[in-house]
Amino acid sequence: MDPCDGFQVTRTKENTMRTPRKIPFSLSLEKGDLLPTLLMVPAVTLVFLVMVIPLFYGVFLSFLDFNFGEFDPWKSFVGFKHYVRFFGDETALTSVTNTLLFSAGAIAGDFVIGTLIAVFIHSFRHSFARFIRPIVLIPLLVSPIVVGLIWRYIYDPQGILYWAMDNLGIPFEAFPGVTSASTALLSTIIAHWWQVVPFMVIVITAGLVSIPVELYEAAHVDGAGSVSVFFRITLPLLKDVYMVILLISGVDTIKVFDIIFALTGGGPNNSTVSLSIYAYNQGFANSELSYAMAIAVITMIITFVAFGIPFIRQNRNRFDR
Amino acid sequence: MKRLHQVVLMAIVFALAFGPAAWAQEKKGSLLVSRWAGPHADYQKQLVQTYPSATVRIDDIDYGSLKQKQLTSFQAAKGTGNYDVVWVNSQWMKEYVDAGYILPIDDMIKSNKLDTSIYAKGMMDGVIFNGKTYGLPTFTQCMILAYDSEAFAAAKIPVPRTADDIVAAAKYFKEKNGSGIALPAKQGGAAATLYSQLLFSSGGYYFDKAGKLDLLSAPSLYAASIYDQLVQYSVRGSTAWHHDETAEAVRTKVAPMGLIMSGLANQNADPEKSLIVNTVKYATINGKTGDTAANNAFWVWAIAKNSNDVNQSFKFISWFTSPAIEKQQTLANQQISAINSLATDPEVVAKLPYLSVVMKQISNGKMDPSLKSFQTLKDALIVGLSQIATTETPSADVMKKLQDQLKTTDFSK
Numbered sequence: 001m002d003p004c005d006g007f008q009v010t011r012t013k014e015n016t017m018r019t020p021r022k023i024p025f026s027l028s029l030e031k032g033d034l035l036p037t038l039l040m041v042p043a044v045t046l047v048f049l050v051m052v053i054p055l056f057y058g059v060f061l062s063f064l065d066f067n068f069g070e071f072d073p074w075k076s077f078v079g080f081k082h083y084v085r086f087f088g089d090e091t092a093l094t095s096v097t098n099t100l101l102f103s104a105g106a107i108a109g110d111f112v113i114g115t116l117i118a119v120f121i122h123s124f125r126h127s128f129a130r131f132i133r134p135i136v137l138i139p140l141l142v143s144p145i146v147v148g149l150i151w152r153y154i155y156d157p158q159g160i161l162y163w164a165m166d167n168l169g170i171p172f173e174a175f176p177g178v179t180s181a182s183t184a185l186l187s188t189i190i191a192h193w194w195q196v197v198p199f200m201v202i203v204i205t206a207g208l209v210s211i212p213v214e215l216y217e218a219a220h221v222d223g224a225g226s227v228s229v230f231f232r233i234t235l236p237l238l239k240d241v242y243m244v245i246l247l248i249s250g251v252d253t254i255k256v257f258d259i260i261f262a263l264t265g266g267g268p269n270n271s272t273v274s275l276s277i278y279a280y281n282q283g284f285a286n287s288e289l290s291y292a293m294a295i296a297v298i299t300m301i302i303t304f305v306a307f308g309i310p311f312i313r314q315n316r317n318r319f320d321r
Numbered sequence: 322m323k324r325l326h327q328v329v330l331m332a333i334v335f336a337l338a339f340g341p342a343a344w345a346q347e348k349k350g351s352l353l354v355s356r357w358a359g360p361h362a363d364y365q366k367q368l369v370q371t372y373p374s375a376t377v378r379i380d381d382i383d384y385g386s387l388k389q390k391q392l393t394s395f396q397a398a399k400g401t402g403n404y405d406v407v408w409v410n411s412q413w414m415k416e417y418v419d420a421g422y423i424l425p426i427d428d429m430i431k432s433n434k435l436d437t438s439i440y441a442k443g444m445m446d447g448v449i450f451n452g453k454t455y456g457l458p459t460f461t462q463c464m465i466l467a468y469d470s471e472a473f474a475a476a477k478i479p480v481p482r483t484a485d486d487i488v489a490a491a492k493y494f495k496e497k498n499g500s501g502i503a504l505p506a507k508q509g510g511a512a513a514t515l516y517s518q519l520l521f522s523s524g525g526y527y528f529d530k531a532g533k534l535d536l537l538s539a540p541s542l543y544a545a546s547i548y549d550q551l552v553q554y555s556v557r558g559s560t561a562w563h564h565d566e567t568a569e570a571v572r573t574k575v576a577p578m579g580l581i582m583s584g585l586a587n588q589n590a591d592p593e594k595s596l597i598v599n600t601v602k603y604a605t606i607n608g609k610t611g612d613t614a615a616n617n618a619f620w621v622w623a624i625a626k627n628s629n630d631v632n633q634s635f636k637f638i639s640w641f642t643s644p645a646i647e648k649q650q651t652l653a654n655q656q657i658s659a660i661n662s663l664a665t666d667p668e669v670v671a672k673l674p675y676l677s678v679v680m681k682q683i684s685n686g687k688m689d690p691s692l693k694s695f696q697t698l699k700d701a702l703i704v705g706l707s708q709i710a711t712t713e714t715p716s717a718d719v720m721k722k723l724q725d726q727l728k729t730t731d732f733s734k
Binding site for chain 1: 389711
């Protein structure tokens with residue numbers, strides 16, 4: 001089989017260029033497009049059934065006044081009522097702000113702390129790095145709800161944090177943790193960092209390993225210092241890795257639920273109520289399922305605008321290059 | 322051939338030995354019951370083994386997920402592993418009844434000749450909607466004052482008689498040794514329950530006589546102010562505590578006094594968990610004038626609309642809430658039932674030192690309204706009380722803000 005099948009090949013002295021050529025769909029099972037299409041059918045059907053249909057059903061429900069046990073789309077259709085309500089709902093808008101703040105704080109910390117730890121470990125000898133890396137990764141193995149519980153005991157005023165602060169002469173009021181509206185969101189972000197930074201360490205380490213050693217050697221020959229090497233070589237070459245982290249961490253943090261649910265339940269004074277917590281409360285405490293669905297759809301749109309579009313643009317630019 | 326004979330013989334013996342038992346098990350029927358998890362559920366799991374008429378399996382799950390799981394189960398078709406019997410919070414009853422999730426049981430009460438006058442009237446009233454009975458009440462609880470009598474005696478503080486006395490005692494301990502009172506001031510339902518109890522004990526309610534929201538009434542403003550002061554003189558960390566942490570702070574002597582849920586008071590008598598086994602005492606949480614009234618809440622055994630065996634489910638719930646079984650439960654885990662006669666049963670009274678306190682509060686108690694819109698008020702109260710607890714905003718200003726915020730809410734349904 002010719003490896004250039006399907007491409008019009010133009011050969012010049014300087015280079016070899018391939019221009020895609022439109023080929024009609026062939027129904028031949030053996031040589032045509034039918035077999036690959038048929039092979040894709042099960043996967044596409046599965047994706048359609050378990051992802052696309054529930055998604056559209058969720059969006060559809062957000063336009064109804066739906067209750068468990070009742071399903072009459074004609075009677076309960078309310079149009080954009082729940083979306084209009086969302087933008088007039090003070091708590092909902094607070095939850096948007098909190099979610100974005102949580103997301104920004106969490107991602108910033110993930111980047112900075114993850115990079116510092118990854119670079120730090122990477123700078124060790126191979127044998128020591130192999131020993132220390134698994135230890136750093138332990139929090140990653142803990143479920144988010146358990147992370148919330150662990151930190152609930154850490155932040156308990158009779159717990160280890162305040163015992164240490166007392167011994168260091170730092171008053172409780174300097175950092176009241178989850179008991180005060182001023183520090184509760186930061187407290188949840190710190191718990192998030194503890195769990196998620198190890199994942200960032202893995203990803204960034206993979207990026208660090210892929211940077212050619214020759215670049216560092218050349219920089220050292222030219223007399224560049226460590227800081228200069230970090231900012232001029234390491235960081236620029238980790239850009240693609242950071243875009244992947246931004247997408248994963250962004251989607252993850254916008255949906256944050258477990259840690260906040262276990263640590264603060266959204267309080268004090270709604271200072272940590274996130275979009276997911278608010279949707280959950282509306283859906284299950286207040287039985288406002290359609291409103292909860294509308295909040296979930298808005299969360300999805302925010303996620304797409306904040307993280308999906310930049311990721312798509314980055315990928316497009318990369319392929320254009 | 323000989324080997325084949327042996328195998329056949331063994332199969333016959335096996336069938337004779339276990340066949341009838343399996344058949345009996347099948348004939349006995351089975352019930353799937355939904356409730357929240359915890360030591361109380363663990364005991365009930367053992368107890369239901371003694372139920373003679375069916376095999377009962379309790380699906381106990383985290384309280385936070387209970388309603389969600391019940392709602393999901395109500396959507397299932399019969400015979401698909403859905404719940405037969407559900408344990409329903411009295412506050413959820415109206416919603417469940419309106420949605421048709423639980424069945425009326427009047428016909429079965431009549432045909433089985435069940436005497437419902439054995440249950441406390443106030444609680445029985447809470448399971449009747451539109452003249453129909455939708456379940457059998459049990460497990461009531463309310464917030465009570467638990468205190469270390471040794472600490473009070475050393476400080477020469479008398480037992481608080483009014484809400485102001487509780488504040489004064491809390492202030493004393495806060496200023497003397499930095500402790501204060503333990504109370505559940507975390508943003509959540511526990512804080513709202515405490516406010517309601519202070520409101521009811523001061524003679525107030527959420528609505529005025531015309532049925533309009535009245536959070537600016539004198540009792541309401543007083544209750545909010547007492548709540549504010551209690552938080553001010555509370556043990557460090559109370560603003561992150563729910564009922565469990567509050568009760569733990571009292572029984573581990575972190576706080577010499579606390580406003581705890583009566584359902585957790587039994588742990589004060591457990592020497593493995595409590596440092597106040599011999600010194601703990603209980604008192605009512607009183608209002609401005611010394612009157613007391615609980616925010617009555619209890620649990621209801623109800624039959625799911627899609628139960629596989631409605632008659633068997635009824636027989637089970639009537640057995641489970643019968644005086645003998647309720648007494649057995651009370652003696653084992655100190656739950657307070659709806660059975661009138663148990664409130665004065667000497668054996669029960671000796672086992673539950675806080676029973677008289679709870680019964681006094683409950684007998685004067687009021688229930689939250691069974692309105693769907695009440696959840697809107699409760700949500701707003703929860704956030705408002707958290708604002709009172711964690712910011713400098715005066716309690717009266719917060720109540721005024723809540724009143725304004727809810728002025729357009731229709732509280733007639």
